[in-house]
Amino acid sequence: MNEMxxxxxxxxxxxxxxxxxxxxxxxxxxxxxLNMGLISAIMALGVNLQWGFAGLFNVGVMGxxxxxxxxxxxxxxxxxxxxxxxxxFGVIAGLVMGAxxxxxxxxxxxxxxxxxxxxxxxxxxxxxxxxxYRSVFDPAVEAIEAIxxxxxxxxxxxxxxxxxxxxxxxxxxxxxxxxxxKTALGLRSDYLAIATLGIAEIIIAVLKNEDWLARGxxxxxxLPRPVPLEVDxxxxxxxxxxxxxxxxxxxxxxxxxxxxxxxxxxxxVLVILLWMAQKALKSPWGRMxxxxxxxxxAAEAMGKDVTRRHLQIFVLGSAICGIAGAMxxxxxxxxTPGTYQPLRFTFLVWVMVxxxxxxxxxxxxxxxxxxxxxxxxxxxIGLWLMSTLTSGMSDGALKSxxxxxxxxxxxFTMGLILLLxxxxxxxxxxxxx
Amino acid sequence: MDLLNAIITLTNFVIVPxxxxxxxxxxGALGVTLIYGILRFSNFAHxxxxxxxxxxxxxxxxxxxxxGISLGVFPTALLALPFGIAGCALxxxxxxxxxxxxxxxxxxxxxxxxxxxxxxxxIMNGVVRFIIGPDDxxxxxxxxxxxxxxxxxxxxxxxxxLAIRTSTGITVITxxxxxxxxFWFLNKTRTGKSMRAYSDNEDLALLSGINPEKVVMVTWIIxxxxxxxxxTLYGLDKxxxxxxxxxxxxxxFASAIVGGxxxxxxxxxxxxxxxxxxxxxxxxxxKVLVYALPDGMGPDGLVQLLSTDYKFAVxxxxxLVVLLFRPTGLFKGKSV
Numbered sequence: 001m002n003e004m005x006x007x008x009x010x011x012x013x014x015x016x017x018x019x020x021x022x023x024x025x026x027x028x029x030x031x032x033x034l035n036m037g038l039i040s041a042i043m044a045l046g047v048n049l050q051w052g053f054a055g056l057f058n059v060g061v062m063g064x065x066x067x068x069x070x071x072x073x074x075x076x077x078x079x080x081x082x083x084x085x086x087x088x089f090g091v092i093a094g095l096v097m098g099a100x101x102x103x104x105x106x107x108x109x110x111x112x113x114x115x116x117x118x119x120x121x122x123x124x125x126x127x128x129x130x131x132x133y134r135s136v137f138d139p140a141v142e143a144i145e146a147i148x149x150x151x152x153x154x155x156x157x158x159x160x161x162x163x164x165x166x167x168x169x170x171x172x173x174x175x176x177x178x179x180x181x182k183t184a185l186g187l188r189s190d191y192l193a194i195a196t197l198g199i200a201e202i203i204i205a206v207l208k209n210e211d212w213l214a215r216g217x218x219x220x221x222x223l224p225r226p227v228p229l230e231v232d233x234x235x236x237x238x239x240x241x242x243x244x245x246x247x248x249x250x251x252x253x254x255x256x257x258x259x260x261x262x263x264x265x266x267x268x269v270l271v272i273l274l275w276m277a278q279k280a281l282k283s284p285w286g287r288m289x290x291x292x293x294x295x296x297x298a299a300e301a302m303g304k305d306v307t308r309r310h311l312q313i314f315v316l317g318s319a320i321c322g323i324a325g326a327m328x329x330x331x332x333x334x335x336t337p338g339t340y341q342p343l344r345f346t347f348l349v350w351v352m353v354x355x356x357x358x359x360x361x362x363x364x365x366x367x368x369x370x371x372x373x374x375x376x377x378x379x380x381i382g383l384w385l386m387s388t389l390t391s392g393m394s395d396g397a398l399k400s401x402x403x404x405x406x407x408x409x410x411x412f413t414m415g416l417i418l419l420l421x422x423x424x425x426x427x428x429x430x431x432x433x
Numbered sequence: 434m435d436l437l438n439a440i441i442t443l444t445n446f447v448i449v450p451x452x453x454x455x456x457x458x459x460x461g462a463l464g465v466t467l468i469y470g471i472l473r474f475s476n477f478a479h480x481x482x483x484x485x486x487x488x489x490x491x492x493x494x495x496x497x498x499x500x501g502i503s504l505g506v507f508p509t510a511l512l513a514l515p516f517g518i519a520g521c522a523l524x525x526x527x528x529x530x531x532x533x534x535x536x537x538x539x540x541x542x543x544x545x546x547x548x549x550x551x552x553x554x555x556i557m558n559g560v561v562r563f564i565i566g567p568d569d570x571x572x573x574x575x576x577x578x579x580x581x582x583x584x585x586x587x588x589x590x591x592x593x594x595l596a597i598r599t600s601t602g603i604t605v606i607t608x609x610x611x612x613x614x615x616f617w618f619l620n621k622t623r624t625g626k627s628m629r630a631y632s633d634n635e636d637l638a639l640l641s642g643i644n645p646e647k648v649v650m651v652t653w654i655i656x657x658x659x660x661x662x663x664x665t666l667y668g669l670d671k672x673x674x675x676x677x678x679x680x681x682x683x684x685x686f687a688s689a690i691v692g693g694x695x696x697x698x699x700x701x702x703x704x705x706x707x708x709x710x711x712x713x714x715x716x717x718x719x720k721v722l723v724y725a726l727p728d729g730m731g732p733d734g735l736v737q738l739l740s741t742d743y744k745f746a747v748x749x750x751x752x753l754v755v756l757l758f759r760p761t762g763l764f765k766g767k768s769v
Contacts, residue, residue, distance in 0.1 A: 343679070414559075
């Protein structure tokens with residue numbers, strides 16, 4: 001069987017599974033799975049760029065995804081009345097002061113001669129800078145959070161169309177990745193893993209606590225949408241008529257129509273990114289990346305700046321995760337920092353990349369779609385399986401416990417799939433060429 | 434008198450909690466560092482190993498409680514601890530047999546083993562949630578305080594109280610015993626010495642006839658014991674929740690790396706460094722300063738450097754500083 005046929009078959013299988021979901025459950029569920037699957041595929045592309053191309057071990061995907069979500073809020077929400085006047089500039093001034101402090105400390109460290117004097121100067125700069133920063137930053141934050149705290153209390157956004165947030169999300173994530181990469185790349189691989197794991201937790205902590213930014217755990221809801229609202233469609237007589245001609249009622253038709261529009265938007269982004277990733281893979285740059293991955297010493301001997309190239313691809317991959325994060329927040333229509341969990345947003349994406357085939361862009365996309373489908377469907381399947389298995393049991397504490405716990409089967413299943421693939425097919429479903 | 438009050442407040446809110454937290458982190462970091470030294474990979478499943486061991490301990494605690502067995506003033510969990518360790522060791526040995534051994538024989542790259550440990554993490558997390566559920570469980574019983582704030586105030590006549598909880602006392606004492614046992618084992622026994630030899634130089638150790646499978650097995654058992662003890666102590670001190678244990682991974686790794694990966698002494702030092710910095714930086718110093726400074730000089734604000742939600746940030750920043758300036762950690766660990 002030739003490779004092309006096999007790969008097409010695998011994608012057709014995923015499509016078939018989604019269609020089965022549509023027929024067996026509902027088309028709304030199927031489209032929901034498809035939409036999140038497309039977003040997951042983009043995240044997997046980003047991680048595949050870092051791991052598959054360059055062998056960089058990034059376990060901070062969640063942080064970059066969350067930054068993308070933040071971008072969606074900052075770009076698309078309408079500005080809060082009076083927030084900028086009250087404290088917007090104070091906040092910016094405070095942040096700039098913080099950044100200047102760090103830059104000064106780094107300068108002092110790199111420019112001054114070694115010795116106690118250098119340590120002392122650095123400490124004075126850092127401690128002095130910290131208190132100065134707090135003295136400017138805190139009152140500004142208080143002023144912003146005092147504005148109508150029940151419904152806003154944050155700085156608000158720019159009121160731009162939400163589609164613009166997607167590239168901005170990428171930029172935000174790229175900026176964060178640059179800072180992390182600058183400090184942690186060049187160290188050994190495990191350290192990059194721990195560093196990214198930590199930074200992701202910190203980004204989530206910032207999102208949860210800095211209420212002035214995106215309302216923290218009070219959540220931002222009602223983001224503007226790139227597609228029409230279902231309610232508006234249902235009121236549109238032309239749409240209702242057309243739905244009727246398909247034999248559907250207006251409510252179902254409108255929800256499906258909206259989801260299809262999202263799916264179209266996401267597919268466009270995915271295809272563009274996939275095309276770019278394929279181009280990059282086949283370019284001299286991509287070959288160099290893989291050469292560095294396979295033998296850093298030899299690549300260095302050939303005059304390649306390994307750390308710089310790693311930084312480059314780390315930033316690019318994280319930017320893709322940021323774009324996916326902005327898309328996801330747009331789809332949800334809300335930013336809820338409390339729902340970002342590393343198992344779901346970091347490690348699950350890793351399962352997608354490994355299962356799909358690291359180093360192969362199509363593999364990553366396939367993994368994203370397939371694993372997301374499984375992640376959603378394992379719960380009902382587990383429930384069904386458990387009720388079948390326990391059907392012979394008499395009702396009691398054990399049976400109800402088993403039924404309640406069936407919902408947690410998905411973590412177990414994902415782990416099992418990851419281990420089985422690693423053991424028996426370590427190169428994934430669509431291996432690297 | 435005021436200065437004494439300041440010291441008491443400081444002890445009550447900073448030093449005592451930090452010592453307890455530090456001991457728990459140190460035990461966790463010891464496990465990570467041992468795996469790194471002997472099996473040569475960063476075990477991402479360690480937090481969930483802790484959760485698994487603690488879960489078994491809790492199940493046995495409930496069993497004993499239902500039988501009416503208790504330890505009087507001490508928590509019943511102490512009685513259940515050996516069973517928890519045994520259960521955890523069994524499970525960990527099983528994963529080693531079923532999962533890790535294959536890659537060890539293949540001499541897979543460490544990063545592959547890290548990814549494998551990610552899969553094990555998922556499975557353990559799933560098993561724990563499957564058996565005990567994702568909710569909070571408090572399983573401590575027995576006497577709550579060694580000395581309560583009210584008793585302390587009555588005894589000393591000071592304004593501020595110093596409360597020492599039983600769980601804190603047990604944490605410190607158990608940690609000391611466990612660490613002493615571990616160092617005695619590593620330094621004095623034949624198996625311990627062969628473990629250290631294997632960690633220092635695998636090839637030389639193999640040449641001198643050390644059985645690698647035995648070393649690995651003993652390591653897993655010790656790691657399971659350390660993880661279960663650390664997890665149970667943390668659970669007694671706070672409460673048990675599967676997700677919290679998973680999140681402990683970051684401070685534990687930070688402790689192990691700050692101390693120097695592969696160095697047991699470093700893991701202990703790292704644990705206390707991380708714990709003390711987390712607690713001091715997120716503590717609101719107002720009360721202490723009001724007592725310590727002359728009248729009228731006390732600050733208006735809370736003097737809290739960072740809000741408690743940023744405690745991860747503290748361990749992370751210390752980690753970064755150490756990595757940048759001393760990549761091998763405080764005590765010379767491995768840096769491959």
